Every structure is written in C-alpha cells, then in structure tokens.
Amino acid sequence: MTRVVVTDHAFGGVADEAAVAARFDAEFSVHACRTEDETIQAVAGADVAFVNFAPVTDAVLAALAPGATVIRYGIGYDNVDVAAAQARGIAVANVPDYGSDTVADHTVALLLTLLRKIPAYDRRVRATGWCVPRDLGSLPGFADTTVGLVGLGRIGLAVHRRLAPFGFRVVAHDPYAEPSDGLTLTDLETLLRESHAVSLHAPLTEETRHLLGTAAFDRMREGAVVVNTSRGGLIDHDALAGAVRSGRVAAAALDVFDTEPLATDSPLRDLPEVLLTPHTAFYSDSSLAALQRLAAEEAERALAGKPLRCPVTGGGAR
Numbered sequence: 001m002t003r004v005v006v007t008d009h010a011f012g013g014v015a016d017e018a019a020v021a022a023r024f025d026a027e028f029s030v031h032a033c034r035t036e037d038e039t040i041q042a043v044a045g046a047d048v049a050f051v052n053f054a055p056v057t058d059a060v061l062a063a064l065a066p067g068a069t070v071i072r073y074g075i076g077y078d079n080v081d082v083a084a085a086q087a088r089g090i091a092v093a094n095v096p097d098y099g100s101d102t103v104a105d106h107t108v109a110l111l112l113t114l115l116r117k118i119p120a121y122d123r124r125v126r127a128t129g130w131c132v133p134r135d136l137g138s139l140p141g142f143a144d145t146t147v148g149l150v151g152l153g154r155i156g157l158a159v160h161r162r163l164a165p166f167g168f169r170v171v172a173h174d175p176y177a178e179p180s181d182g183l184t185l186t187d188l189e190t191l192l193r194e195s196h197a198v199s200l201h202a203p204l205t206e207e208t209r210h211l212l213g214t215a216a217f218d219r220m221r222e223g224a225v226v227v228n229t230s231r232g233g234l235i236d237h238d239a240l241a242g243a244v245r246s247g248r249v250a251a252a253a254l255d256v257f258d259t260e261p262l263a264t265d266s267p268l269r270d271l272p273e274v275l276l277t278p279h280t281a282f283y284s285d286s287s288l289a290a291l292q293r294l295a296a297e298e299a300e301r302a303l304a305g306k307p308l309r310c311p312v313t314g315g316g317a318r
C-alpha cells in the first residue's frame with residue numbers, strides 16, 4: 001500500500017496533505033519526530049515524507065520505500081542529506097516561494113526596532129522612568145545608515161525592496177548572485193566594516209557555518225547590530241554573546257538558533273540586548289496556507305509520477 005508520512009510539523013493541521021494521500025488511497029500518518037531514530041521508525045516504507053525539521057540522514061533515507069520523495073516544508077533543507085538521497089535515488093523537493101515576503105517583513109521589523117534602539121529605550125524607561133536620548137549614545141538617521149545584507153536571494157532582495165524607501169544605503173555580499181535592484185555587491189570584509197546593521201539571508205552550508213564568529217565581530221563597526229532570520233548555524237552564538245557583552249555589537253535580533261527550541265543554558269537568554277523570536281519569521285496566515293498547499297501539490301506530482309516543481313540538488317536553498 002502507498003504510504004504518506006508527515007515526520008514533524010509546527011502547523012495547526014495537515015488537511016491538504018491528508019487530502020492528497022486520500023486521493024491516492026495512501027495510508028497517512030502524522031508524527032512528531034525530533035531524533036534520527038524516531039524519524040527512521042516513522043518513515044519506514046513511506047513513498048512520500050513531508051519533513052519540517054526532523055533530521056533526514058542516510059539511515060532515514062534507507063528506511064523509505066525505493067524511489068520515494070522527501071518534501072521539505074520550507075526553504076532551507078540543511079536538515080536533509082541531499083547527496084545521500086541522490087545516491088539512493090530518493091527525490092528531494094523544497095518550497096522556495098511560499099513566504100519570502102513574510103520573512104522579509106519580520107526581518108525589517110527587527111532591523112528597524114534595533115536601529116531606533118527601541119528595546120534599549122523601553123528598558124531605560126521601565127527601570128528609571130525616563131532618559132535623555134543622548135544617554136544611549138549616537139543615533140544616526142536612516143539616510144546616514146548602511147545596512148549589509150549577506151545573501152541576496154529571494155528574501156535578501158525582498159528585504160532590500162522594503163528598506164529602499166527609508167533611504168538607507170544598502171550593500172550586499174553574495175558570491176553566487178548577480179548585482180540587481182541597483183544594489184552594490186561587495187566582499188564580506190567591506191560589508192562588515194561599513195555596515196551599521198548586518199542581516200543574514202544565506203542558507204546554512206559548510207561555507208556559511210559560523211560565518212559570524214569572533215573574527216567577523218572584531219571586523220564589524222563598533223556598536224553595529226545583527227539580525228538573523230536565516231539559520232542559527234550562521235552565527236557562533238558564544239562569540240555573539242561575547243561581542244554583545246563587550247559592546248562591539250550593540251544589539252541583535254535572532255529568529256533562528258543552532259538548537260531549536262533554544263537551549264536552557266544558551267548565553268543568549270541572559271542578554272537583554274538580544275531580541276529572540278521562535279523561528280516565526282516565516283509565519284503569517286497566508287504564508288502558512290501557501291506552504292502547506294504547495295507542499296501537498298508537490299506530493300501529488302510525486303505520487304502521480306510527474307516531474308517535481310522544485311527538486312533540490314544541493315547547496316542549502318534555491
């Protein structure tokens with residue numbers, strides 16, 4: 001019998017996915033896997049596996065039915081061993097276009113909040129009743145502020161389009177992108193040196209892991225702010241905590257972490273200068289609906305033996 005499995009999800013329900021399974025008379029089950037062992041058990045003999053953050057290792061792939069399809073609920077597929085899937089003849093697809101605008105909205109909300117020092121003013125008013133603006137140091141206007149975008153794909157470009165009307169100078173670093181939208185592409189060193197705010201929009205790959213660590217923070221402009229809505233692994237969080245404590249980084253806003261949920265002993269929990277959101281940049285009513293609909297449509301293609309819309313072959317995203 002055909003088998004369709006959801007290994008894990010953080011959504012309200014899985015009606016679209018269940019409807020596709022029903023159309024193919026497939027057995028349908030929904031799990032809450034977090035570990036490799038749980039995932040192996042859940043996907044045993046499955047023809048289609050919808051995967052959110054469960055690890056898809058070679059051992060998990062080996063448990064699927066021959067010729068199965070793995071569909072990542074989302075854009076980044078760093079939790080899927082794509083090379084091993086290819087070697088086993090297992091197809092992998094992601095959903096690259098369900099919610100770039102929503103992620104960009106969340107990113108810009110975080111960036112503007114930090115650049116206007118709103119959390120710092122809020123803390124000061126709560127603690128002392130007031131403060132004169134200069135107590136919190138210099139505050140350049142947006143027209144005198146440079147924002148550096150690392151990664152200029154769908155989300156990086158959507159962030160740029162939102163920032164442009166505010167008058168920011170925006171620079172970007174992306175070794176694989178062409179200049180577009182009138183943006184200046186630069187090397188990482190220059191971006192770190194010149195930016196008042198650095199925002200990360202690259203996939204998690206071997207190349208980008210700990211892209212921002214002690215050496216990078218040391219090269220950044222004193223008092224810069226950092227926003228990360230890509231993947232937690234792009235930042236060395238111990239190094240970030242050190243840079244915030246020393247004041248080199250004035251503040252940060254993070255939506256993603258190397259361990260999710262955030263570890264109880266994470267140094268980030270104790271730093272008021274670091275805003276934390278729970279991997280929610282992707283979430284709006286419309287983006288979630290699109291994510292599940294597009295993932296279910298991909299499953300329909302897989303079960304019907306049709307070419308996938310968004311097969312992935314490696315590299316972290318796209």
Ligand SMILES: NC(=O)c1ccc[n+]([C@@H]2O[C@H](COP(=O)([O-])OP(=O)(O)OC[C@H]3O[C@@H](n4cnc5c(N)ncnc54)[C@H](O)[C@@H]3O)[C@@H](O)[C@H]2O)c1
Pocket residue numbers: 074075076077096100103150151152153154155156173174175176177201202203204207208229230231255256279280281282283316317318
């Ligand atoms: N927080 C969330 O809810 C959320 C939601 C969606 C996506 N994401 C993350 O955002 C990432 C970006 O999404 P996207 O849709 O813009 O992907 P995308 O593939 O359209 O763009 C990623 C860009 O990063 C670039 N890149 C690759 N390696 C790089 C490097 N070493 N330095 C700089 N740039 C590099 C690529 O060339 C590409 O242009 C995803 O990989 C995913 O991990 C997070």
Ligand SMILES: O=C(O)[C@H](O)COP(=O)(O)O
Pocket residue numbers: 010052073074075076077279282
């Ligand atoms: O649950 C999620 O966070 C969504 O699937 C987003 O995944 P993405 O960050 O890879 O798009």
